[in-house]
Amino acid sequence: MYRRLLPTKNNLKMRKNNKEVESILQGLINKRMRAMEEGEKSENDLLGLLLESNMKDVDENGQPSQGMAMEDVIEECKLFYLAGMETTSVLLTWTMIVLSMHPEWQDLAREEVLGLFRKNKPEYEGLSRLKTVTMILHEVLRLYPSATVFSRKTYKDMDIGGVRYPSGVFIEVPVLFINHDPDIWGSDVNEFKPDRFAQGISKASKHPGAFLSFGWGPRVCIGQNFAMLEAKMALSMILQHFEFELAPSYTHAPHTVMTLQPMHGAQIKIRAI
Template sequence: MVLGALITRASLPPWSLLAYGVLGPVLLWQAGRLLDRLWWRPRRLERALRAQGLRGTTYRFLLGDLTEFGRLNEEAWATPLPLGCHDIVPRVTPFIHRNVRQNGKPCCFSWFGPIPIVTVTDPAQVRDVLSNKLGHFEKPKFPALTKLLADGLTSHDGEKWVKHRRIMNPAFHLEKLKLILPAFSTCCEELVGRWTESLGAGGSGELDVWPEMQSLTGDIISRTAFGTSYLEGRRIFQLQTEQAELFIGAIQKIAIPGYMYLPTRKNRRMRKINSEVESILRGIIGKRIQAIADGQSSNDDLLGVLLESNLRRADESGKSSPGMTTEDVIEECKLFYFAGMETTSVLLTWTMVVLSMHPEWQDRAREEVLGMFGRNKPEYDGLNRLKTVTMILYEVLRLYPPAVVFSRKTYKEMEIGGIVYPAGVILELPVLFVHHDPDTWGSDVHEFRPERFAEGIAGASGDHGAFLPFGWGPRVCIGQNFALLEAKMALCAILGRFELELSPSYTHAPHTVMTLHPMHGAQIRLRPI
């Protein structure tokens, strides 16, 4: 056999021998890099963290804690919570809850595949990370996946983030929000009108308000983002909703090298959705740019303001440093849809559920709305004077924040709270956990008590930076005023027309699908006033 092998190798042409000699070392080098990434580097990082007193889980080859994360979710989500229970952390984020309980505050670590995740639960440290007080932190990058949902402002860093934020700021200025208020009102009036017709003369009826709130906020973002093209926008809303469902399943597997490039059924579907969304947006944007070039008004919708601001930026900067490309604008429009629709629909759904659980606060909010507006359409100044409604929305955002976790990543060695973190460590900032921490909010932390916000956000807890539903610092959500104004308008329309009561079929089962969803819907009984 040895002789045969020698004869065969001797008979190879010289170029084959050269390729054989080069390819072998290359393959060994690549194998070495992969072994370092998947085994030696995680082991080094784990030793470095433990040497500084941090406790956490032990690294498991390739998947880290992903299997355990999925198992705990499946176990926790199998059992609903009692009605009226707002202690949702063990059910919604069971892995974080167990890891912190076992390994302690203010920091402990776990593993996202071969990447260490440090869970930071101290509000002061969370605030320092989000404010870039200790230096710049990157957003964790999963480009093959992020591009399929929305590779916009929230995923950028550095100069690109600064440029996009400056261009987009005018679309969310106070004066622009006032101009789109009629669109909010129109969508809300259509919603309550449809509900009234569906109830008929018989009085009360039952409705799953979760898809209704998704439809409402999708309609609002379609009208306010694209104006007369909002029907095309509604198709984007439907596609982006499906894409978000697929996204959350894929992110659990993204730690597996090359997973997103596998031709699985779900991966193919995500690419098909992305292609259709981008095609629709390219058409809408192209027509709007041509209209602006022809001297027509850019309209007062978000897309028009964004394009106008972008063109001014390009003119000021000159050709050598233009504003956003068409591809950039497409990605920001995709983000309009996901962030604009998802956040407010989650907030409104949980607000209706919680007010149904606490009718005394529902009555107080209704009394304030009717006292402020009567049967008239709400206007901007009046919406800003709604103290009880604002307190309720803040308390719902505390107990049921749409985004339950924020993440940042060290790109170089950095010190936080006396711990030196090497480059490549993900910092997990568990918003839901911080919002439910009795050390910060007191022994009544799991109770619905809107009065804690009677003096505003600053006086609501023992730490004024512990309220983080929209983030903190320079990267605080650009659309937070848009979302709160939209939520207030919707609540005014609903509470002014209906009394809310939980249906016997409602199951209290919050869980995460990108944001905090009701697993089995939100069945509410509506009684016309």
């Protein structure tokens, strides 16, 4: 992709960074491949599975076939790192900010967490019973979606909402705007009201499919359950051990740098409990 860009200063920098990332990944992959070729059992992780698929397809067919090419393996590694890391970390950041702004919800969430786990390490079974925490995370994802847009391309002439589009048109789905549309969510759309998710996502708005923070359809976020689990685990552990509030230096200014982030950082005062 970067090879096709105009050679501007920024694009050259991106190309250089991309090359560096790819060479780091290639190094990791080579190391893993050598271990696998030497008969070591592949590690039980995503990279191991991708490489097994890559090696199997080459072996069985004697030539590179429909299996994953090494280029694809590298692209998947980049995608999982980008799609999986930053998104969940900004969700947690916004959750800390919002719960600092709404101490009554921070208290309710802590009460629920302590009721289920006391000060013990949260376990899987209990995490799926967290109702208030789940409502809070959904409401944070509505107000501050980590990914503010996602896109689709028409693959044939088609009619969408009464508009005719030819094949090959890119359509941006403006998640941030949809999540803040009073016609969909009601006149309190800009308020933090986790209660709207009390009956689940499909009943939270006037349209059952309006919550698009994880995308929609066949390409919906593959990591959404994992992300929610991670966020619940991290938030539970924070709530078990700390109370928090915004520092006076915090300035509320959401802005987009790939993901939606607090422009001036998240200065939060925490107190061990």
